Amino acid sequence: MGKHKTPMLDELENGPWPSFVSDIKQQVEKGKHILKDAPDDLLGVLEMSYEDKVTHWKHGGIVGVFGYGGGIIGRYCDQPQQFPGVAHFHTVRVNQPSSKYYTTKFLRELCDLWDRHGSGLTNMHGSTGDIVFLGTTTDHLEPLFYDMTHELNQDLGGSGSNLRTPECCLGMSRCEFACYDSQEACHQMTNAYQEELHRPAFPYKFKFKFDACPNGCVASIARSDMSVIGTWRDDIRINQEAVKAYVGGELKPNAGAHSSRDWGKFDIIAEVINLCPTNCMCWDGSKLEINNAECVRCMHCLNVMPRALRIGEDRGASILFGAKAPILEGAQMSTLTVPFMKMEPPFDELKELIEKVWDWWMEEGKNRERLGELIQRKSMQEFLRVIELEPDPRMVDEPRSNPYIFWKEEEVEGGWTRDIEVYRTKHPR
Amino acid sequence: MGKHKTPMLDELENGPWPSFVSDIKQQVEKGKHILKDAPDDLLGVLEMSYEDKVTHWKHGGIVGVFGYGGGIIGRYCDQPQQFPGVAHFHTVRVNQPSSKYYTTKFLRELCDLWDRHGSGLTNMHGSTGDIVFLGTTTDHLEPLFYDMTHELNQDLGGSGSNLRTPECCLGMSRCEFACYDSQEACHQMTNAYQEELHRPAFPYKFKFKFDACPNGCVASIARSDMSVIGTWRDDIRINQEAVKAYVGGELKPNAGAHSSRDWGKFDIIAEVINLCPTNCMCWDGSKLEINNAECVRCMHCLNVMPRALRIGEDRGASILFGAKAPILEGAQMSTLTVPFMKMEPPFDELKELIEKVWDWWMEEGKNRERLGELIQRKSMQEFLRVIELEPDPRMVDEPRSNPYIFWKEEEVEGGWTRDIEVYRTKHPR
Amino acid sequence: MPYDPSNPLQDRITDIGPRYFREFFPPVIEKNFGKWEYHEILEPGVLVHVAEGGDEVYTVRVGGCRLMSVEHLREICEIADKYCDGYLRFTTRNNIEFLVSDKSKVKPLIDDLKGRKFAAGSYKFPIGGTGSGITNIVHTQGWAHCHTPAIDASGVVKAVMDGLFEEFGSMNMPAPVRVSLACCLNMCGAVHCSDIAILGIHRKPPMIDGEWIDKLCELPLAIAACPTAAIKPAKSAGGLKSLEVNGERCMFCGNCYTMCAAMPLADEVGSGIAILVGGKLSNRISKPKFSKVVIPFIPNEPPRWGSTVAAVKNIVDVYAKDARKYERLGDWAERIGWERFFEKTQIPFTHHLIDDYRFAYTTWRQSTQFKF
Amino acid sequence: MPYDPSNPLQDRITDIGPRYFREFFPPVIEKNFGKWEYHEILEPGVLVHVAEGGDEVYTVRVGGCRLMSVEHLREICEIADKYCDGYLRFTTRNNIEFLVSDKSKVKPLIDDLKGRKFAAGSYKFPIGGTGSGITNIVHTQGWAHCHTPAIDASGVVKAVMDGLFEEFGSMNMPAPVRVSLACCLNMCGAVHCSDIAILGIHRKPPMIDGEWIDKLCELPLAIAACPTAAIKPAKSAGGLKSLEVNGERCMFCGNCYTMCAAMPLADEVGSGIAILVGGKLSNRISKPKFSKVVIPFIPNEPPRWGSTVAAVKNIVDVYAKDARKYERLGDWAERIGWERFFEKTQIPFTHHLIDDYRFAYTTWRQSTQFKF
């Protein structure tokens, strides 16, 4: 049994969903982690929080590995005497491989490494995407880093005011909807910007995320300063025979995603034609037609009939900027900025764009001002000017309704300088 | 011919639409107005503006009639030597009768009065709704007011920081859609608040407008601080025979409003059922059904089939607050505040509400702050508190998406006062 | 007793309000008040309303130009006397309505109205403005009476209505198209929620009349009036208290000029017209909505504002051809997408059209849904 | 050479980035990269993807609890070795995917997974999380590691997932329902765009640790951090430089605490849970949207957060019964109207739910369209 009585946490061992409490207890019992008391004391301090309904972690301190400004989150317990095993309990963010495929070999190496240098507890994975090693002491940081780079050929992820660990959907590796190689893009962009990732020089954090299609399986539009979302600009490919098979009931709509409930016979009109947001589809009982010019590539029809409809062949991505959580000015989603860009390695066009964005943000951004907030403060048009893009109605849901236009002097014939005396010759006081 | 050459204005005598230039010239020629040169000089100064592309009216001065703080807009020409007839050219706002029915007798009396005291030019009507007498001199104001009140039993309208002349749609006088007596409401509210209308005591202007149904023929939702818009809460009355007559083509859809173009045969499914914003209608080929609980009373089906569908019988109005033009913070439409109120003379419930609103606005409103801006500044919930209304999801299009809730101390168990030392006993530094 | 200038307050009457509207009702209106059952538009500009008991009232609607002489009003009265037992009304959009309860009088009334023209040839009483057509333009004072306009009002309206004359006299639009005009950002009208709005805008920051400003204005009020804090205190060349405007921060709203006569904005080339489209007021099908700026600037072109007329006509024509029955202009633009609106109307999309005011973010596109 | 503490910079390797992902691809994935033609969900949690050439890969998805021991990871490896040639992956929502190219191994794998339980009885590897079901809850640290939480994370997630266990293992929702949790307003996750978001919030203004604040914090930074300017300089009782918070202006965002350790907010009764609903991330049919606050506060109820679990279940149940196929929760609420959402879920609508932040006006109802 563990060191501490944890009657409340024990309640969380009940119920069918995997119990993290049971798992930690299993680590307590069989674990070979070097920080012997850590899992046990974690349960102890957590139980104390369950009683107090307040966290017992102190405000993070600054710890790290030499030469890096990020990758480690310092953490100290406010009850170190009672819970010495977690008195120091820093996390280590390890940069996950694109879309998180692993060999058991590599995973075991990670486990061994963490047994040697920490608590034996992890997050698989953190919200940004990192492999998170949960809890170690300062003295373990350098050896861990050394072993990881030397033995595992593996680097840390980001934290602080820098580029954060980029993340992507699984894309072309196992998905028929992938419009570009989100994994390769994620990997190459991560490696191209190692300096930015490890050495904080930005006004605040910056995140890249790569969704290979508008379904958005890595949620880039909501949680990355730059969201790269796959799309195409030619026609959806239609297999008319397969459409008929869906209509005839031989194929399951939406690949069977609704099959635990009886929704009745598939009705292509109700389920596809009428739900298309632009009403650009037509089914005459034997042939499906799509007016591709009006399609906004929402993915619905492809999702419903994946064997009949396939993405176009002239593929690339839309680039959106500015998503973030609520701090300070409220949450934002990313705003469509580049409707279409070809996405081929080495992604030079994308890099050029990013660097323009960063130059501006580093020049103009205030301390702790995310890109999205800077764009709001400085205006979308200012942003477009610095990244040298022409304004496009696709960037807005609708044109402005207020007439408060900031005209520039050079746009107005004769400029702004006028002589009141000249005016007064025609318009006496 | 006129005093001034007006070659540019003369161009506006061409074309089929009634020419105000021709009309002013007709006044110049046959008019019996006392300010002989006014129409002529108005053409002159207007021609000058057409050349200069800048107005020649000076910033308004303060003129009025004794005891009133509004109703007259002072106006002076910046070229008085050249255009002495309009050197002083104040306008007089005359409070129109509800929805602007007139007898020729009364109209002629107005014309005679204005001939005796002004330029002979008017606006029928001003944008707020007043009869506008366009252009007179200060010395005519008192006599005009005296004659108007004594002979015509007629008062001035509003201007300045006061209640402005209220306005209404024609409502029950000639419209089958009227849900309450907008004309009577407009008249009674105007008369109940004569003090507020004539003696500016508000932070800024305040407007009432009364639409008797959601079609909004007096545009209240866009241009009045308080918009009273008719509605009903029982069922739309259906005449099934008439529905069939529409379907059969015996009755013209939308009362013939589209008849100058061939839109094909009336299609009740495409034109009514599918356009209903809540999809609460159903037509099975012989019977029209409406799920009234889901109807949002948008008026579309009633507009399309006025002989088949009639408004419900339990009628009243929705009250919305806060519309205004862009100055300062941007244009606003009114926000739904009271979803339903019965509207019977003497409109006591409405008056009570208004007075609560005014009390708050007069207390809290900054100089030149419209009600809509005050509500934005202080919050909708603060507004609801002072007018003593319970929050209702009908007041919003959607609940807040940000979690930035201003909790009040009394809502939180134990209040806000806490002792940091007590906290520190559990959470040492 | 007549007004006595030496004793202006004698017998004073105040706070009597407007005349009671029911005094002015034609008998058929008075009788059927609240009892109307349905209406029909017999032809453009001609309506019949039928009451529960079967009574009918015919309405003939004619264009009014709002800036109207008493002589013209008297002619209206003459017509109303002849056909309408001395009754008439004005609409909320400045048209004139002749109401007739006797059907046999309708045709003669119409014929009479059609025959009346001003000396130079324009119609005095064009019939129309009903149903899915284009009715009269609500508008404001312009150079005829106001001190802050960027454009004229009556002249622009006359030119545009000449261009839309056919649409006024017919009902060939998909839905009503409401055109409005305001001569400055004060927007004295419902311009901000119109299918097509013609708006006077300035583009040069206010001048400072340094010699007079301290005498004419309360400087702190002018400073406080500026929504963007573009104004700050300064000293004039002669050392007088004055103000200074930071042109970069100015959005040309004119609010400072409203507060202070020594800060005029209007300019021969700086001032002109912006076109907004897609607003609506009714709650029909879709909710009311704001108009959106689609053409940021058209120069003032008196006397006939050719470019403005052409711009409005173009939008009307493209809309009329492309939209569905009952579809208001804004609903159409939203259905096809604003990218298509600009493509179809061939209006260039410029940076001016992207919102950068308070709610800017809420108008940007947070989605990958768009049309190529 | 092993790490030498006396010479920590020797042989230093930096900036090598993550391992190249293609090293970790199972052969069938490597071979068919970019050539997948379609997929099918064979049963809840079990997918097959078919490549152009006919190759197939079967995926069995199981719930992960994210806060995971290395012992547990080793068990995962053992399974992957046994059935999957030593390959596996994790999803973007912290599930584990076992990939099998040999169909005959699928059934044994599933059986094996179903049989594994923790000592106290919970499943180690529940199968599900696909299609129109409810997949894993993305979440954050809570009381297990963070300094700013208002609630725990893992515990709440465990309790809620126990409540949604059936929905995880089946596909009986109208559309996917994504539940997320963040333990404070920093929202480490896509909580702001989730079908259902469980959000930790504080309701008491920060305390000031007057004795330490000047030592611990840069006071001007803390003042500047406050979005509502609720913080101003002050002196502590002992005359030290300190700060003062105007509770009336505080919206409990915690940003000051992020900047200054001497301003803790968390409180036993003040902190708790807000529920937001109706957000989405995909561009499918409708555009992505924010979640909206529908329950402003539920107290912290460790260990099993009964009221929160019940609230989530209630929303899920009402939605599942009422929405149409393919209709996400937010699209459903918008179609029926938020007034109906509150009626059907029987959640009280309180003043807290009305927006009063920056874009508040844009969320109020400017229309007469509503349902009684």
Ligand code: SRM
């Ligand atoms: C570990 C992690 C949560 C988790 O349990 O997974 C995390 C934990 C913290 N986040 Fe986060 N964030 C984590 C992903 C996110 C995400 C999600 C994402 O990246 O996709 C977001 C939302 C997206 C975004 O960036 O806006 C996020 C938005 C924040 C914010 C608010 C930023 C904003 O602009 O609104 C803060 C506050 C701050 O930066 O001061 C924050 C701050 C923090 C801090 C450092 C606390 C603080 O106030 O200093 C937390 C440290 C906790 C600890 O002790 O471990 N964290 N944080 C995630 C990183 C793990 C990883 O590397 O994989």
Ligand code: SRM
């Ligand atoms: C005469 C009239 C225009 C017309 O040609 O019809 C008018 C004329 C003026 N308006 Fe107006 N407004 C007139 C209806 C409106 C309306 C429409 C309405 O009432 O339905 C509005 C928009 C609705 C609203 O109130 O928001 C309107 C919004 C303004 C504003 C902006 C107010 C705002 O909060 O945004 C101003 C600026 C101000 O108050 O300083 C303004 C200011 C003015 C001033 C007094 C100019 C000024 O800056 O001081 C104008 C005097 C012009 C003159 O010399 O005759 N006028 N004004 C309208 C009144 C006639 C009447 O009584 O019937």
Ligand code: SRM
């Ligand atoms: C006379 C007038 C009211 C008054 O008190 O003066 C009036 C009268 C009628 N309106 Fe209106 N509306 C009048 C201004 C308006 C306005 C206000 C405005 O434009 O400034 C609106 C809001 C416009 C907007 O949404 O932007 C308005 C939106 C409607 C609608 C909704 C139209 C829509 O498709 O959205 C209807 C219903 C319909 O047309 O079927 C309507 C219907 C009607 C009906 C059919 C009501 C009835 O049963 O008699 C009347 C004849 C309509 C026609 O002319 O085709 N009336 N109507 C106004 C005539 C103005 C004019 O001279 O042209």
Ligand code: SRM
């Ligand atoms: C494995 C994963 C990607 C990864 O790189 O790890 C993934 C995989 C697939 N997603 Fe996804 N999605 C994954 C997270 C997401 C997310 C992100 C999230 O929830 O945080 C989203 C956005 C959710 C949102 O809108 O809020 C997402 C929105 C979709 C959609 C759009 C669903 C909708 O109705 O809006 C589809 C299309 C569909 O389901 O038909 C989709 C479709 C798919 C398909 C069918 C793609 C394919 O052809 O293989 C994959 C199997 C779906 C399934 O599980 O039913 N995927 N998918 C993620 C699994 C998470 C999990 O463990 O549950």
Ligand code: SF4
């Ligand atoms: S975002 Fe698109 S391409 Fe990527 S995994 Fe999801 S559905 Fe596939």
Ligand code: SF4
């Ligand atoms: S992808 Fe979406 S917009 Fe395009 S055709 Fe399919 S359903 Fe319509």
Ligand code: SF4
């Ligand atoms: S607002 Fe309604 S009631 Fe009033 S005139 Fe227009 S349609 Fe008739």
Ligand code: SF4
């Ligand atoms: S009034 Fe509008 S919402 Fe109601 S049934 Fe008719 S069309 Fe539908």
Ligand code: SF4
């Ligand atoms: S819109 Fe401006 S310029 Fe025109 S009348 Fe109103 S205040 Fe004067």
Ligand code: SF4
């Ligand atoms: S015009 Fe408007 S923005 Fe410009 S200085 Fe004057 S008040 Fe400020």
Ligand code: SF4
């Ligand atoms: S959401 Fe807040 S409390 Fe939770 S991990 Fe992130 S920063 Fe910490």
Ligand code: SF4
């Ligand atoms: S919690 Fe937020 S609003 Fe309150 S004082 Fe701190 S920073 Fe300001």
